[in-house]
Amino acid sequence: SAVISQKPSRDICQRGTSLTIQCQVDSQVTMMFWYRQQPGQSLTLIATANQGSEATYESGFVIDKFPISRPNLTFSTLTVSNMSPEDSSIYLCSARGEVLYGYTFGSGTRLTVV
Amino acid sequence: DAKTTQPTSMDCAEGRAANLPCNHSTISGNEYVYWYRQIHSQGPQYIIHGLKNNETNEMASLIITEDRKSSTLILPHATLRDTAVYYCIVRVGSSNTGKLIFGQGTTLQVKP
Numbered sequence: 001s002a003v004i005s006q007k008p009s010r011d012i013c014q015r016g017t018s019l020t021i022q023c024q025v026d027s028q029v030t031m032m033f034w035y036r037q038q039p040g041q042s043l044t045l046i047a048t049a050n051q052g053s054e055a056t057y058e059s060g061f062v063i064d065k066f067p068i069s070r071p072n073l074t075f076s077t078l079t080v081s082n083m084s085p086e087d088s089s090i091y092l093c094s095a096r097g098e099v100l101y102g103y104t105f106g107s108g109t110r111l112t113v114v
Numbered sequence: 115d116a117k118t119t120q121p122t123s124m125d126c127a128e129g130r131a132a133n134l135p136c137n138h139s140t141i142s143g144n145e146y147v148y149w150y151r152q153i154h155s156q157g158p159q160y161i162i163h164g165l166k167n168n169e170t171n172e173m174a175s176l177i178i179t180e181d182r183k184s185s186t187l188i189l190p191h192a193t194l195r196d197t198a199v200y201y202c203i204v205r206v207g208s209s210n211t212g213k214l215i216f217g218q219g220t221t222l223q224v225k226p
Contacts, residue, residue, distance in 0.1 A: 001160070033213060042201070043158065043216040092157055094214070102148060103214055105157035 002027050002097040004106035012112045013083055020079045021109045023093030028073035031096040034066070037108070038089045046091075049076040083113045116217035117141060117204040123221040126196075132189040134220050136202030139183045146205045147178060148214060149187045151198040158201065161187065192224045 003026040013019050023032065032049040047055040047068055055068035070076040080087055093106040119137045126132040138147065146165050150158040162169055162176045164185075169176040175188040189196055201219040205212040 004157075030210065031213075035216075042218050045213060045215060048213060096212075102150075102160040102163055104160065105150075107157045 001102075002029055002095050002104045004093055004095055004104055006093050006106040006109050008109055009107065010110040010112075012114060015084050015113055017083055018079055018081045019083065019111060020077050021091055021093070023076045023078070023095075023106060025074045025095045025097075025104075027097060029095040029097045030073075032070060032076045033094040033096075033103075034068060034076070034078045035092040035094060035105075036089045037092060043092065046078070049078075080111065083111075085113045087111065088113045116215050117145075117206075118202045118217045120200075120202050120217060120220045122218070123223070125223050125225055126189075126192045128194060128224055128226050129191055132187075132192040132196065132222060132224070134187040134189075134200050134202070134222065135184065136186070137184045138202070138204050141182050141204050143182075144208070146212075147176070147182075147185050148203045148205055149174070149176065150201045150203065150214075151196075152201065152219070153195075153198045161200075163205075192222075194224050194226065196222065197224045198222060 005024045007022045034046040035043040037043045045058050046061045047057040049055050049068050049070040051070045067079045090108040090110050092108045096103050148163040149161040152158045164176045178185045199219040199221050203214045
């Protein structure tokens, strides 16, 4: 199955700043996704990262707050903009590759906003 | 919203089979059932998925009822390392466009 690398693995950021998270897949994949996992909670889908076009956002998430890029079939970025302490979460990248192996997840980026 | 309901928590004795139930009464005919688990501080790990037939792999078995309104994940010989949150997910969308919407999952505690 595909292997996903996320950078950074963790960060502590000041409120009002922005952080860009990178997601690199070791093979070309058809679909990439970004999730948020707030402390003690399940995963919430933020958006589907579409190659060559604008991302598709889930209800409650907007492009101005979470701009996403996907320049090719192996790479995507998620930016968390104008951060507040409420944005403190784990952000996870996921990719859909070969049907046999389902959807693969990265190990996540643990973000703390102070 | 997630299309599945699971018990919040379950216990299992080490070496015994762990049977994790999941209800998905509103599942559509072409929607797959996926199971993932998440061990603390790690990304979710794929376990198994299926459509209609029962499935088995090296990790687990998936039993789907004939009406497809519920399923059971079976870990045949649970170990302490199987302690995790288990998510039953109905994929929304087709094979090419589908996405996973997570519910709250079941916290499985395997005890010595």
